[in-house]
Amino acid sequence: MDIETKTIVVVTVPGVQLLDVSGPLDVFAEANVQAGYQAYRLVVAAEQPGPICSSSGVRLEPDLIISHGVEPSIDTLLVAGCPNAAEYRAGDATTNWLKQVIPKVRRYGSVCSGAFFLAATELLHGRRVTTHWAVADQLAQKFPELIVEKDAIHISDGPLRTAAGVTAGLDLALSLVEEDLGSSIAKRVASQLVMFFKRPGGQMQFSRNREAALAGHMALQELQRWIAANPHLDHSISTLAQRLNLSPRHFSRMFRSEVGVTPATWIKEARVNAARHMLEQGQLAPKQVAALCGFADSDTFRRAFVRLVGVTPAEYRKRFASKLAPPNS
DSSP states (O other): OOOOOEEEEEEOOTTOOHHHHHHHHHHHHHHHHHHTSOOEEEEEEESSSSOEEOTTSOEEOOSEEGGGOOOTTEEEEEEOOOTTTTTOOOOHHHHHHHHHHGGGSSEEEEETTHHHHHHTTTOOTTOEEOOOGGGHHHHHHHOTTSEEOTTOSEEEETTEEEEOSTTHHHHHHHHHHHHHHOHHHHHHHHHHTTOOSSOSSOGGGTOOTTSOOOOSSHHHHHHHHHHHHOTTSOOOHHHHHHHTTOOHHHHHHHHHHHHSSOHHHHHHHHHHHHHHHHHHHTOSOHHHHHHHTTOSSHHHHHHHHHHHHSSOHHHHHHHHSOTTSOTTO
């Protein structure tokens, strides 16, 4: 085994999400314990000297100041995110420093919305990346040269590693430990930190971005409210068009133009969202939920749910059902 100590640098900005930094660092620190030697040297970097105030108000003291130059011994570079990363612009010094460092390191990547800062270097063209589900669409729009995979917990693309929202940074760090030190040590780290060695499912099971948002003119929005409130009813194109006194063809064209998706897509997402809420109550079995939400059968329901949420209805119910649900439901 290579016993050379690898330097891990986590780049931070003002307002950084504390867990984006502390989560991965705790994984690497525990790997040192489980390996029995200092496999990793852990460094927090910032653009300027002085404490970094995180989004929670807790302050971090940086070990490495970006404005002082490039540290030559970096093995792995990770960029942490912050709640307003989609609008926040990291200083030119940070972007320029990343441009200098990335070609020299073995691995580089981001945690959560840190992908925005990494993408600003223009070094990720054509790369597969992920980020927090809430800002994945914004990342894809702002940097169309990226291939954004919204459901992934973490992604490896060559030397690039990116993680989804917040706690996914732990999953990413654990995967790096497995790469470096093997699965046996990585599993011991996971056990010690009480985390999944391989987290089941993707991040879309946590997403609320797929709530069927109302759009279009007032009559269309009223129709969408009615569909969402009555997911079990017949929502064929002809039935919906009739409610608005339109021809089916004109209704379909207008709906897609104003809402941005076809009626069938919107209805399916509304039904899945209704199903999610029912499953979270924990009182109904997936088969009952399927019928109450307008799905033809359990198989159709299961396929639609997995495609939009990333896990089966049964798995979703098990993970997210209210603890106040009757124990025998």
